[in-house]
Amino acid sequence: AQSVTQLGSHVSVSEGALVLLRCNYSSSVPPYLFWYVQYPNQGLQLLLKYTSAATLVKGINGFEAEFKKSETSFHLTKPSAHMSDAAEYFCAVSGSNTGNQFYFGTGTSLTVIP
Amino acid sequence: DTAVSQTPKYLVTQMGNDKSIKCEQNLGHDTMYWYKQDSKKFLKIMFSYNNKELIINETVPNRFSPKSPDKAHLNLHINSLELGDSAVYFCASSSSSGANVLTFGAGSRLTVL
Numbered sequence: 001a002q003s004v005t006q007l008g009s010h011v012s013v014s015e016g017a018l019v020l021l022r023c024n025y026s027s028s029v030p031p032y033l034f035w036y037v038q039y040p041n042q043g044l045q046l047l048l049k050y051t052s053a054a055t056l057v058k059g060i061n062g063f064e065a066e067f068k069k070s071e072t073s074f075h076l077t078k079p080s081a082h083m084s085d086a087a088e089y090f091c092a093v094s095g096s097n098t099g100n101q102f103y104f105g106t107g108t109s110l111t112v113i114p
Numbered sequence: 115d116t117a118v119s120q121t122p123k124y125l126v127t128q129m130g131n132d133k134s135i136k137c138e139q140n141l142g143h144d145t146m147y148w149y150k151q152d153s154k155k156f157l158k159i160m161f162s163y164n165n166k167e168l169i170i171n172e173t174v175p176n177r178f179s180p181k182s183p184d185k186a187h188l189n190l191h192i193n194s195l196e197l198g199d200s201a202v203y204f205c206a207s208s209s210s211s212g213a214n215v216l217t218f219g220a221g222s223r224l225t226v227l
Contacts, residue, residue, distance in 0.1 A: 032214075034215070034216075036216075036218075038155075041221075042220060042221070043118075043204060043218040043219055043220045043221050044157075044204070044206075044216075044218040045218070046215055046216075046217075049215060088155050090157065092216070094214065101159070101162065101170060102147075102159070102208075102216055104157045106155075106156055107155045107156070107157070109155070
């Protein structure tokens with residue numbers, strides 16, 4: 001079965017500092033990978049997705065993620081954190097070997113310190 | 115136009131009552147889902163419908179009954195509400211072809227007193 005592991009349920013960074021949110025997946029077949037963001041009291045929005053094209057994927061709001069097959073990782077980064085980045089971030093995996101179903105990680109809460 | 119809309123946004127009710135949450139999508143997707151998000155933000159899939167047919171039915175009490183009148187709608191009816199049903203319920207939709215992307219509704223916050 002597919003699974004997604006997000007290391008660190010809470011991450012705090014200073015405004016302007018690098019954001020790094022970790023995601024590892026388990027799959028014998030390269031899946032589709034996603035990062036979603038959830039702002040307080042809102043639904044989940046797609047940040048970016050990997051679909052076997054370029055391994056470095058750029059998303060909205062300055063975020064990007066790199067697919068590393070050898071490490072089965074899809075970590076999310078942003079060079080400089082902004083106060084508005086404070087939110088819950090979810091990594092997810094899907095693909096033909098999951099019946100196109102989505103499996104979500106447990107989420108990482110990002111706090112940005114002024 | 116809201117792509118995935120669900121109503122109501124907030125629902126406060128007493129234990130033992132029956133309630134429904136409605137969901138509609140205008141994206142032309144063929145698959146719709148219900149997710150439950152608990153107070154720790156864990157997202158758990160409850161049901162998935164593809165072209166009105168149930169394809170995922172996770173371990174959910176049979177007090178929860180989804181209904182899909184057509185592929186643009188997926189409603190959730192809950193009987194005999196319990197305190198533990200308090201959560202945010204998200205509707206989502208996707209296309210089964212290609213790199214399907216889940217599009218979520220804004221959520222329905224259910225509080226059972």
